[in-house]
Amino acid sequence: MRLTRRTGWGAAAVGVAAALALTGCSSSSATESAATGTAGATAAATTAALTPVRLQLQWFTQAQFAGYYAALEQGFYKAEGLDVTIVEGGVDIVPQTVLADGSVDYAIAWVPKALASREQGAGITDVAQIFQRSGTLQVALAGSGITTAADLKGKKVGNWGYGNEFELFAGMTKAGLDPATDVTLVQQQFDMNALLSGEIDAAQAMTYNEFAQVLEATNPATGALYQPSDFSVIDWNTEGTAMLQDAIWANTEKLSSDKAYQDTTVKFIKASLEGWIYARDNPEAARDAVVAAGSQLGNSHQLWQTNEVNKLIWPSKAGIGMIDEAAWKQTVDVALTTKNDQGASVITKEPDAEAHTNEYVTKALAELTAEGVDVTGTTFAPLTVTLAAGGS
Template sequence: MKKLFLPVVAASALILSACGTADTPSTPAPGASGALTPIKLQLQWFYQAQFAGYIAAVDQGFYKEQGLDVQLLEGGVDIVPQTVLATGKADYAVAWVPKALASREQGAGITDVGQIFARSGTYQVAWKDSGITKAADLKGKKVGNWGFGNEFELFAGMTKAGLDPGKDVTLVQQQFDMQALLKKEIDAAQAMSYNEYAQLLEATNPATGKLYTPEDFSILDWKTEGSSMLQDAVWANTEKLNDPAYQQQTVKFLAGTIKGWAYCRDNAEKCRDLVVAKGSKLGKSHQLWQMNEVNKLVWPSTAGVGLINEADWKQTVDLSMTTKNQTGDTVLTKQPEGLAYTNDYIQQALNQAKTAGVDINGAAFQPQTVTLTAGGA
C-alpha cells in the first residue's frame, strides 16, 4: 500500500484496527419517553466561527426541538475527528472530505451525510511584489503548509500546474499562523479565507504604521485554480446507519444543524458573540470576519444546505487519486468503496426544515463588509 500524506492518519488506522471489531450498540429512538437523546459531535478544530452553526443550534435549542441533547467536543492539533467517530467516541464528526476518505481507505467506517461547506476556503498567500499569481509561479519558492492533510489542495494545484512538490519547490512546515510570511521566511503561506488570511490584515505594516490591506498580498484561491476539494462535512457511523433508530436520529441531527446554520446566516453578529462566549481565543472583529467568510462557503445553496453535489464530490475524489505529495504518493489509491456518502438523510432533513419555514437556500444572502482591528480584537 502506498504511504499516505499523514502519519496521524496511519496512526488512526491502528486505533481503528484495534477497536473496529466491537459490537455497535443500538441507538435509542430520539426523544423516546420524552427524554432527550444524548449526542456527541466531534469538531475538527478549536471553537471558532467555523463551527458557529453547531454552536448556535445548541444555544438556541434547535437540537432540543429535535429531541437531542448535543454535546460539542472541541478539536485540536492531535485530534482526528473521523477516528473519534469511527472508534465510537462520538456519534457524528466534522471533517474535510479528502482527509476522511483517506481514513476510510484505511478502514474507518464513516459516511458523509451532510456537506455543510459547499466551497473551499483554502488560500495560498504571497506578497504582492513576489510575482506569484498562479500555482506555476511557486516553482523555486519556499512554500509553507500546515500538513495534517490540510495541504492536499496546494499539492493538487501544483500537480495541475506541472510542478513536482518534491523537486520544484522547497516545502516548509508552517505553524498555524502567518508569522513566517510576515517575517518573509517563506514566499507563500497557507491560509484559510476565514482565519489566517484575516491575521495578515490585522497585522501592522511597520513601513506605514497602519494595518496591512488586501492590496499588499496576492492570493492563490484553489477554487479559481481548479484544485479545490470539499471541506467541512458531517460524517456518520456507516455501520450504525443500518439501524433505523440511528437513521432517524441522523435526520433529526441534520435538521437542527440546518436551522443553526440558517440562524448564523441571518444573525452573524449574534453567532459571533456565541462563539466568543464559547471560549474562543480569537477576538470579536476576527470572529465576525470569520463568520462572514464561513457564510460565503455555505450560502447561497441552490439545492439546499448540506446536499452533496456529485460533480464536486467527483472532483475531490479524482484529485485525491491523482495529486502527488513530495514522495510521489497520492491521497487515495482507489475509488472510495461502500457508502462513502449519501444524500438520503440530509434530503429528509431539508424537507422537514423547509416545511417548518426555514430558508434552506439562502438565495438572498449578501456578505457583510467587516472592518478588522489590530490583532482582531
C-alpha cells in the same frame, strides 16, 4: 446541552455551590420549596426524554463551527428532541477516528482526510456537506508576481502538511510544476509569521482564519494594519483543484441497521442546518454564541470568521448540506492522483458507495422547506468586516 473540551486548552469550568440557610418555616416557604422541587423534577424528566448526542469538532472552539453553536444556543437541537454535547477538537484529535471508535455520534471532518481514514477501516459516511467550497488559499505579498499556481516556480512555498497540502500539490502539478524540484517546500507553522518576515514567498492560509491574521498585524511600512490589497492570493476553487472540506459524518454501520440512529441523523442534520441558516441571517449573534462557548479568539476575528465561512456555504443552489456529485468526484480525483513530497496520495482506491449519501440531508431539507425556511440563501450578501489589531 453542553460543551465538552477534550484538551486542557482554555479555561476550566468552575462549579459554584450556594449555601441555603433556613431561618424558619412558614406555609409560603414550604409551598415555594414544593414548587421548586416539582419544577426540578419536571426539568429532569424533560432532559431525560431527550436523546443524547455527542458531536466531535475537528478543531478548537471557533466560528468555523458557528452553526452548531448557534443551534445549541438557539435551542434547535432541543426542539428536535436532542440533548447535544459539542466536543472540542485540537491538534491531537482526529474527529473521524473518534467517531469510528464509538466515542461520539457525529463528527465534523474534511472529506479527503475522512476518506483516508475510511480506506484504513473507519466506518464513517458523509451525510451532509456543509462547506460547498474550499476555504484554503496560498497567500503572497502584493508585488511578488504570485497570482496563480504556475507563478510558484522557483519560490519558497509554505504548507502545513498533515494532509492539508494536497490542493497545493494538485494545483502545482496541474500548472506543470514538479513540486519536488520546481519549488522549495517549507514546513509552515499554523500562522503567517514566516510570510510576513520574508522567510517564505507564499503561505498556506484559510480564508476564515490565517488570512485574517495577516490583516490583524501592523504593516511596518505604514504603521497601520495590513489591508487585503497588500496581498495576492491563489484560490484553489479558481485553479480547479479545490477539495471538499467540513462535512457531517455519521456511523456507517448504524446507518444501515439502527432505525433510531437513522431518525436521529435526520433530526441532527435538520437542527444543524437551522443553526447555519441562523448564522447566515444573524452573523453577529452567531459570533456571540461562539465567543460565549469559550473561543480564545477575539470578537472581530470571530465575526470575520463567521462571515467568511458563510461565503463557503451560501448560496447553496441545491440546499445547504447537499453533496454535489461533481465536487465529490473532483475531491476523489485529487485525493487519488495527487502525490505529495513524500510520494503519497490521500487514498489509493475509489471510495465505495457508502462513503457518502444525500438520503438524510434530503429529508432534513424537505422538513425545513415545508416549514418555510430558506435553505438555499440565494440572496445572501456577506458583511464588510473591519478587523481590529490582534483580532480583538
